[in-house]
Amino acid sequence: MSTEDSAPFNWFKSSYSGNEGGECLEVATTPDAVHVRDSKEPTRPQLVFAQKSWATFVAFATRP
Numbered sequence: 001m002s003t004e005d006s007a008p009f010n011w012f013k014s015s016y017s018g019n020e021g022g023e024c025l026e027v028a029t030t031p032d033a034v035h036v037r038d039s040k041e042p043t044r045p046q047l048v049f050a051q052k053s054w055a056t057f058v059a060f061a062t063r064p
Helices: 051-061
Strands: 025-029 033-038 047-050
Touching: 033 051, 047 051
Parallel strands: none
Antiparallel strands: 025 033, 033 047
C-alpha cells in the first residue's frame, strides 16, 4: 500500500501514548481491515489485519 492510498484513513494512537516522541503505533480501521503503522515512520509499509484477527489479538492482549 502506498502512502497516497493511506491518506484518507483516520489514524489514531492509544490514549496511553504521550507526546514525548517515544515508540508508538497508529491504527486505522476500515470495514474490512485494521491497518497498523509506526507513528514515527508513517510512509513505511503497514501491517494489515482482518477485523476478526485484530479482535482476537486485542482480546488476548487485554486479558488479565
